[in-house]
Amino acid sequence: MSQAGLVVRAWANRGIAQLDQGPLVPFHFPRRLIRPLPGDRIMLDAQDSLIEVLPRKNEFGRGDARGRFRAVAANLDRAVIVIAPEPAPSPDLIHRYLAGAAIHGIEALVVVNKADLALPETGPFADLKDLDALGYRIVHTRCKPAADLAELPDLLGTGASLLTGQSGVGKTSLLNALIPDLDERTGALSQVTGKGTHTTTTATVYPVSENAVIIDTPGVWEYSLWAMPPAELQRGFPEFAPHAARCRFRDCRHDSEPGCAVRVAAENGEIPASRHAAWLRLLAEQRRLQR
Ligand SMILES: Nc1nc2c(ncn2[C@@H]2O[C@H](COP(=O)(O)OP(=O)(O)OP(=O)(O)O)[C@@H](O)[C@H]2O)c(=O)[nH]1
Ligand SMILES: [Mg+2]
Ligand SMILES: [Zn+2]
Structure with a gap:
């Protein structure tokens, strides 16, 4: 008997799936043949081995060091591009992210986090008003000292939302503010790495409600596109x-x-x-x- 589920996390040849009828289960897959992504719908056999990844509606990804496309997550309804005054984005970071999402048919919105810090008027921040005029949604949020998420919870209220952006801009902080009881819900999944920091190391799907999930991803220093015509x-x-x-x-x-x-x-x-x-x-x- 096979069972349907959602990939919560996948790395090397292992993953964690949320079964439609049942709990979180670990599963294995032959990496040579098949690489499930967070957000994939899959079928597992009775021994929790991967049988099939169902067709994807889309993939979000980035370019690797050799200019090849590397998928990060699948079946997204939107990409949430998080920037902050600190660490400041490079001049083209937002334009690359917006392009990376649009090329794959994924709606994008820009979150400017750390609204408690002064927003520079130069560099990529100066381009925000142009993006706003083009119809891109720009949301200003903060997680400290008290969280203020503005309209973000409404915007992420249905479907699958991918949090992406540089390391340290506050993606995981936003996730925690959006899902206040996250720790209790995902205790088994939470990871803490050394130095008292909580850098995210693996893209992971978190449930927000019956019909909404958020995928938190590890930050990158610079988001690169892949070689394309x-x-x-x-x-x-x-x-x-x-x-x-x-x-x-x-x-x-x-x-x-x-x-x-x-x-x-x-x-x-x-x-x-x-x-x-x-x-x-x-x-x-x-x-x-x-x-
Ligand atoms: N001042 C200020 N600091 C914030 C805010 N949101 C998050 N931070 C801080 O920024 C640092 C990084 O936050 P994280 O949420 O771990 O950032 P991240 O984007 O998940 O980083 P990676 O997992 O490495 O990609 C932490 O020290 C947070 O406390 C904010 O709104 N204002
Ligand atoms: Mg993080
Ligand atoms: Zn022309």
Whole structure:
């Protein structure tokens, strides 16, 4: 008899699944053949061995050191990109994350955590108003001294939400604020590493309610994209599409080509100049990744 479940965590050749009818169970899988991700729907046999990973609706991931796509989690309804004044994001971190989500058809929202600290007006923080104008949801939160999550609980009230961002921006703090009794609920799962810090080491699914989960992920120092053709990267800048249709060349890179409608739109302010500039930087970055 087989049993259906949700992958809560998977590493090396082992995982933990939440059975639809029953408890959390450990399971094994042959890593050579199959790599389940947190958020995957799976079938286990009566001995809790993995039989099948059901088809994914999407995957969120990042580029590895060799420019290959590495999936982090599956079946997401949204990616929550967490930034903070400290540690400050690099200029393109948010643009890369937004592109990484959009390319895989995953809605993204930006959480600016540590609202108790002054928000710098420079660097990537200056781009937030442009992102807001494009329709991206920007939510300001804090977990200290007293938590203030603004509209975040409502926004994450259904479906699967992935918390992603640099190490130390407060993803796990937000998780704890969103699920106040998390420790009691997940005592067996909680991990503490040395030095009194609680750096997250493995992406893990946490239940919020009957119909909502949050996936906490280990922070990265820098989020990288993977090597991809320019047409794929452009899916990460969906606001370009109506203009790109009017570029003279079908394979226009929206750089210095004659008749580029995207560049004209950026010059006219129809699309934010900051997004066009980010596009050119990510395109240049791609040339390095392709090597
Ligand atoms: N000042 C301030 N500090 C915060 C806030 N939220 C979290 N922190 C602190 O930031 C540090 C890192 O928080 P974590 O929640 O562990 O960060 P994380 O993003 O989960 O980090 P990784 O697991 O390494 O990716 C901790 O010392 C938190 O107490 C906040 O709103 N304001
Ligand atoms: Mg964490
Ligand atoms: Zn163009």
